Amino acid sequence: MRSAAKALGIFGGVIGMIIGIFSFGYVSLTETHSEVGEIFGVVTNPAFIKAASFLGPILAITGAGMAKYRALWGGGLLLVSAVMMYAAFGFNFATMFPIGMAGVGGILAIAAGKPDEEKAHF
Numbered sequence: 001m002r003s004a005a006k007a008l009g010i011f012g013g014v015i016g017m018i019i020g021i022f023s024f025g026y027v028s029l030t031e032t033h034s035e036v037g038e039i040f041g042v043v044t045n046p047a048f049i050k051a052a053s054f055l056g057p058i059l060a061i062t063g064a065g066m067a068k069y070r071a072l073w074g075g076g077l078l079l080v081s082a083v084m085m086y087a088a089f090g091f092n093f094a095t096m097f098p099i100g101m102a103g104v105g106g107i108l109a110i111a112a113g114k115p116d117e118e119k120a121h122f
Contacts, residue, residue, distance in 0.1 A: 001112035009064025012101030020053035052088030067109040075109030
């Protein structure tokens with residue numbers, strides 16, 4: 001389960017990075033050129049969108065890296081990443097895969113939280 005959590009977290013983070021690049025770019029474009037926002041729509045909370053565009057994918061990739069040896073911490077980061085991407089971008093055609101992959105990866109990592117070796121997770 002830890003290997004599956006790692007793979008899902010990496011894939012979800014990479015797809016999330018693509019969405020984050022476009023979201024960050026659109027927010028920056030509407031901030032500098034207000035006519036674009038008038039035509040295509042204005043973002044209600046640009047600071048949160050920018051922060052989630054940067055932090056969401058990074059948390060997913062970091063959680064995936066931690067899932068193998070620190071499953072509980074990695075799973076927590078993956079779930080936080082999924083919630084952050086959902087809150088920032090919503091659930092739609094473009095975001096269903098990174099949110100789903102990070103969420104399922106987080107659940108798998110937490111489910112595999114029982115240590116294989118006799119050492120604590122915390």
